[in-house]
Structures are given as structure tokens and as C-alpha cells.
Amino acid sequence: MTTQSNHSLIPFKFFSQLCGLIAAGLGVVAIVGWLTGWRILSGIRTDYIPMAPNTALSFIVLGISLCALLTERKRGLTLSRIGATVIFVLSLIRSTEISVNINLDVDRWIFQVPSEKLGLIPVGRMALPTALNFLFASVALFLASSLKRRWSADALTRVLAGLTTFIGLAFCLGYIYGAPLLYGGTTIPMALNTALSFFVLGLGLVINNASHDIAERKRDAEALRKAHDELEVRVAERTAELAKANEALRAEIIERRHAEEALRESENKFRDLAEKSIVGVYLIQDGVFRYANSRLAEIFGYTIYELIDKRGPEDLVLPEDWPIVEENLRKRISGEIESINYDFRGITKDKEIIYVEVYGSKTVYRGRPAVIGTLLDITERNRAEEVRAFLANITEHATDAIEGIDLDTNIVSWNRGAEMLFGYSAQEIIGRPHSLIVPKEAQEACRERFKKATLEGSVRAETGRIKKDGRGFPVEMTLTALKDDRGEHTGFVCITRDITERKKLEEQFRQAQKMEAIGQLAGGIAHDFNNILNAIIGFGNLIEMNTREDDPNRAYLKEILDAGERGSHLTQSLLAFSRKQIRDLKPQNLNEIIKGVEKFLMRIIGEDIELKTELLDKDLTVLADRGQIEQIVMNLATNARDAMPVGGDLIIETGTIQIDEEYVKKHGYGEAGIYALLSVTDSGSGMDEKTRQRIFEPFFTTKELGRGTGLGLAMVYGIVKQHDGFINVYSEPQKGTTFKIYLPLIESEVEKTASTMPAAYPEGGTETVLVAEDDQAVRKLTRDILERFGYRVIAAEDGEDAIEKFMENKEDIQLLLLDVIMPKKNGKEVYEEIKKINPGIKTLFLSGYTANLIHKKGILEEGLDFILKPVSPKELLRKVREMLDR
Secondary structure, rough: OOHHHHHOHHHHHHHHHHHHHHHHHHHHHHHHHHHHHHHHHHHHOOOOOOOOOOHHHHHHHHHHHHHOOOHHHOOHHHHHHHHHHHHHHHHHHHHHHOOOOOOOHHOOOOOOOOEEEEEEEEOOOOOHHHHHHHHHHHHHHHHHOOOOHHHOHHHHHHHHHHHHHHHHHHHHHHHOOOOOOOOOOOOOOOOHHHHHHHHHHHHHHHHHHHHHHHHHHHHHHHHHHHHHHHHHHHHHHHHHHHHHHHHHHHHHHHHHHHHHHHHHHHHHOOOOOHHHOOEEEEEEEEEEEEOOOHHHHHHHHHHHHHHOOOHHHHHHEEEHHHHHHHHHHHHHHHHOOOEEEEEEEOOOOOOEEEEEEEEEEEEOOEEEEEEEEEEOHHHHHHHHHHHHHHHHHHHOOOOOEEEEEEEOEEEEEEEEHHHHHHOOOOOHHOOEEEHHHHHHHHHOOOHHHHHHHHHEEEEEEEEEEEEEOOOOOEEEEEEEEEEOOOEEEEEEEEHHHHHOOHHHHHHHHHHHHHHHHHHHHHHHHHHHHHHHHHHHHHHHHHHOOOOOOOHHHHHHHHHHHHHHHHHHHHHHHHHHHHOOOOOOOOOHHHHHHHHHHHHHHHHHHHHEEEEEOOOOOOOOOOOOOOOHHHHHHHHHHHHHHHHHOOEEEEEEEEEEEEEEHHHHHOOOOOOOOOEEEEEEEEEOOOOOOHHHHOOOOOOOOOOOOOOOOOOOOHHHHHHHOOOOOOOEEEOOOOOEEEEEEEEEEEEOOOOOOOOOOOOOOOOOOEEEEEEOOHHHHHHHHHHHHHOOOOEEEEOOHHHHHHHHHHHHOOOOEEEEEEEEOOOOOOHHHHHHHHHHHHHEEEEEEEEEOOOOHHOOEEEEOOOEEEEEEEEOHHHHHHHHHHHOOO
């Protein structure tokens, strides 16, 4: 709709808004009357029924909603629909309340109206005609505020708006003529100010709907006029186009006549030239040869008479190549292209496959489109080129370096693989001696290989080569002597392959085998040592329990227990190195672990070393054993301290890194994924490459005798591998060292745990416990501890003995305490046998091997109760009591 049309509707909108404001104002006046007690405000006259409070609120909402509707904005329309919906629901509830004679007390939901009456009529409640008229008005307002209005909705809006106006007017006239409708008796009538409000509100809706209709008609008229103008413009443009096309058509007819005359003139010249040509000449129209010279017929083994008007190109083309030929013919016939040159495979009368090259273009023959061209047999040339191209392609795209070398050992050819391997382009290297890429120490051996290849034909060896930047690297090379047709040597071909990665993998494999073998040994030693330590610590604790605080021997006993604890830590180191240490894997924030160990590190490294931590500003959640990660950091910090005897900087950093397949392939370790990165850097003395290669070997140390066991970094290596991570080290002499540890990131939240270790010995009991342990000292220790705290103990020395003693005392035994690894029958087999007899028997397993190892080997199922040796008396008693109390 145009601006002028919008201006013409302003009076209608203003009047509708005025009606909405009057209706809302009458509602506000009535509310004020109820709030102040001025009956004249709520009912016009004191002897007239007043407007109910809910009715007044409804007029305020509908009046404001009508004003919001006239803004024609989306927010206003939404507000209008909300207001209409609220009043519809309220009036529907009131109508239902009156119609079915139930009392929902709707009129008292907001206002507590007085219980007075005007005659017999109750005051302050919405009348039935009022509720019904609110239904009509709210539906009319909701339909008028719809974004997409249809003719049926408009018609219903007009009817409901008119009905609202009529009902309001009717009740007003009733009051004017002294005959108010439904006035009298006990029926609640419509108040006079209510009727006036309905009349004004309905009139506003009627005028709004009328203005909408006027606007729609004006928009339709504007659209029709615009379409008419566009149609006139299109007709004029089309007329001009037709006139231009007629002119072009007349010019084309004249040009075509001239071309036909020229064609007839040139046909005779063409025939003379074509018949004497040494290449095949043809003219194709309607899919058949209209002309073919003798050479074309000879190439395909036909006579001229067998071709002309009898056969077409499809008969002479190999079926697999026909789609290409057909498409090229179509393009020329249609005029998409004027001329073309391409190759295809033909087939002769004798079914022999030949290669041909075609030059063709579009022409006109007897007034219609045709194709004319020449054809050359290139079978022999093409086959030779295919062989040469195939061989050249193999050489050029080979990943290995392929060099052509003449008899003077100068380089005469250099493939792409050689460029990538050595860094020289073909232009830089061709013509220069082969010795340019051979290390000085290997040149004599290289000369001998040339002599040997000349005598034996080929030589294969592993040697070294030099890149353009001077870096040496290992290669596997094959040198082959070349001969011509007469058997004389013409040069050499050398195929070279970089075996750096293979050498690295071989070294890694040897290192892994060595570490695995030593790990097996360390794990076995740790298992046996655990039993010894269990006896030392356990009996020591029993002695401590019986020793007075002032006993002078108590200090010696404490030294024995401390030595046992140190032995236990050494055992854990061995297990960590062998990757058999027990792991308490939980989601842990790597940053929090570093923060927790930071103060302790400052005491370890001393005051002359400055500790700096640079932690990523977001959580780095990894599945880890917190104690083991702390152990890694402390071991690396200790090594850094020893590398900086006169002080320096120790920097601990965290971050994240995305490792892809390309990174894994380049570095030879790790798996693709997102990792948390822990870097520990010192400014110490650093190390040379030879030392760097050996630092993770067990018992390898550069420290003087008596300082260090050589297990620190081996233990770090083992812990990192246990956590499915990997570790790398960067170092140069006098330039410091950086360890980088990569641990897989996870999305789980960090678990918060609290220590559950008891401070004192737990209470004992009188229950009967079957203890199965093959180590005599550990068996005696366990028995003594349990009996000291009141338990009855039945001891067995192996698996079969345990089953026999259970059968003898099955009614009394309440707990099984089983060593996992025992002779004759292991702990799991004993448990399975006894479970058949007593399915609910409580069982606690013990072992010097860790839970993750015995679970991995299938010795013990997940979910069974397990405790690791060496175990302190407190922990053993606590676990036994916990099992029995379940």
C-alpha cells in the first residue's frame, strides 16, 4: 500500500484507538469506584447496578489490546492476541459457571467484592450477557490480530464485532427508555457503563475491520495497476525482439545462399585434393559416409564402395570408444564447436584394433549440416609412445630415488623421488658427479660397487648418503649396470630408498624387547620381595604394639619399619617400571595435581633453583593415578635439580595438543587423538645424543656411585606407558633438557575423594577366618594378627589344603582370605570350588601381583575384593572387619 493510502486510513485508526481508550477508561473509572467506595463511579448512578471488578479489568485489557492491535507491529499483535486469549478464558469460565449453576467464585479471584445486593440482585459479579459479549469481543479481537487473515476470518470478525456493538447498544437503550433488559428479580443484569463500554469497544473493532478491508482493496488495486504496467513493458520489449529476429533471419538466408554457391564451387576442388591425399579424407552426414577417399578405405580394409552411403563412423570405431566419437560428432553437427582434433581406437574389417588421429570440422553438404575431416593411422607411433610414457611415468612417480649414471659416474637423469629425497632439483644435479651425494668415508666403497656392478650386473647394499643441506642419512641402494643391444655397457641406474624410519623402528623394537624382558624380571622380583616385606613390616608392627613408648628399642624398631617402607617404595618402582604397579585410575585434573605437588617440589629442588609453573587456564582431565603422576613430576624435578648444581630455572607447563596420523608417522610413536601435554624443562647441563637414547633404560645412570638407583626415569617411562601415554625428551649439552609427556584427554568430571585410612587399629571380632597362603612367614604373620584381635584362624598352605580344611569346618568359616597365586590350586580355583558349596561365602584375595595384572591375565574376575601385598596390620584388620560387616 502506498504512503497516500496509509495517510487516508489515519482517521479510522485514530477513531478505533479512541474507542479502545474509552473502553479501557470506563474500566479504570469503575475499578477506582470499587477501590474508593464511590458507587457513582462504578455504576453511573447509585440505583443502577455497578460494573463488576472483573468486567472493569476485562475492558481495560481489551481496550489496551485494541490499541496495541492498531500499531500493526509484531509485538503489538502478539500483545493483542494474549489479551484477547486471557479475556476469552475468563469469560468462558464465568459463562460456564452461570450456565451449569456451579460456583467457582471467579469474581473473587482478584477482588474481594462485597456480598451486598441491589434489591434481590447480587452486586459485583459478572452477568451472563456480559460474559457472552466478552466471548464475542475477545474472539473478534483475536481474529483481527492474526498475521495472515483470510476472508472467512474477516467475515467472522465483522459479525462478532457488530454483535458486540449491537448488544451494548441494546442494553444502553434499555436504560435510556427505563426498561433495562433482564433488570429485576434475582438475575444479574448488564450495568449501564458495561453496555456503553461494549458499544464503544465493538464500534472500535468494526471501524478497525472496515479500515483493514479498505486497505486490502487499495493494495489489490495498486498490485493490479503495477501488473498492468509491467505487462505493457513486456509486450513492447517482445515486439522489439521479434523485429530484430526477423532482420537477423533475412540476413542469415542471404548468407546461406552465398555459402551454398561457394560450396558447390569448392566441391570439385575438394575432390581432386582429397583423392590424391596420403591421409584418409571423409565427409559424414546423417550418420553415414557421404564421401571417403581411397586412403581412408585402405586404412580400415574396405573398398570405397563398401563405405559410401553404406557404413558410418560407428562401424569403424571400437565400441568402448564410440561414446567419445559420437559426442564429438554431435558437438560439431550442432555447432557447439567448429573443429576438433582427437584420437580414438578404430576397428578394421578384419577386426584388428588400430589407433587413429582425427582432424574434423563442421561443414554444410547439400544445404544441411555435415562433418568433414582427415584421419591418420598412428597405431605404430602410439604403441611406442605408450611404452615410453608408461616407463617414464613409473620412473617419475616412484617414491624411491632413481638416478641415471653414465660410464664416468656423472648423473644424467634424476626423478621426482630423487628430488624429494636429496633436495636437489634435476636442473641442479644433472651433469654433476654421483660422488656429490656420497659421504667422504663411503666414497671408496661406492667406487668398488660400480666395479662390481660392471662385472656382476647388479649390487645391493645398505650405506649412507648426503642431502643437499649436508645431513647424512641411511639408505638401501641397488646399483645396476645397463647394456645396449650389442651387450656393451652404456651406464648405470641406481635406485635408492631412505631407511631412516625403518632403522628407527628397528631400534624402537629392540628397545621395547629389552624393556619388556627386564620388566618381566623386575615384576617377578617385586612379587617375591613383597612377601618378604609383608613379613618384615607386619611382624614389626606387632612388636611395636607390644613395646612401651619409653622403651629404648622402639627407636631401632622404627628404623626397621622405615627401612621396610623404603623397600616397599622400591618395590613400587620396580612394578612401575615393569608396568605391573597397581593403579587407582580416576578422572584427575592435571593442573590440580601440579598445584598440589608444587610446594613439595620447592623443598626438593632447593632455594637456588627458581620454580616456574605455567598451567593452561582450563581443566585438563585425564584418567590417571594421582600418586603415580605426582611421582613422575617429583622424579623429573629431582633429576633437574641434580643437573643444575649451581642453580637455574625449572619450568613446568601444561597444555593440549592434537596428534594426527601424519605426526605419528613422522615421529614413530603415539596414537592419533587429543592429549594433555605436561612439559618439564630445566636450564641445566643437558645431555648428548648417546646419553639421551639410553635414559629410560633401567639401572642406567650418569651420576656417581651411591647417588641414584638408575630406576627414576625407567619408572617414569613405565608409569606413562601404564597410562596409555608416551614420553619424549629434547636435550643438548649445556642447553638444558625438556621432557614432554602426553596423556590422553577424557571428558569425565574429576572425582573428589577423601582418605579412608583409619588412624587407629580397628575393632576385632570372634568370627572364623580361613587363611590360605603358601609363604610360611606371611601365613604365620596373618594368623598372629587376626588371632591377636580375637578372630579364630584356620591356616592352609596351598589351594588343595584350603579346600580340605573348608570342608572340615564349612559350618564355622565366615570369611576366606586367599592368596591369588598358590601351588596346586590358585586362589580363584579355590574360590570357585568353595562357592559351589556356599554361594554366599565372603572372600578377600591377596597378592604381590597387582589387580590390573591378574585381571588382565584372567586369573581373577573384575569386581572381587582384592588387597595388595605388603599390607599393614591396620589395613588388613580394617578390610577383614569391613568384609565381615557387610
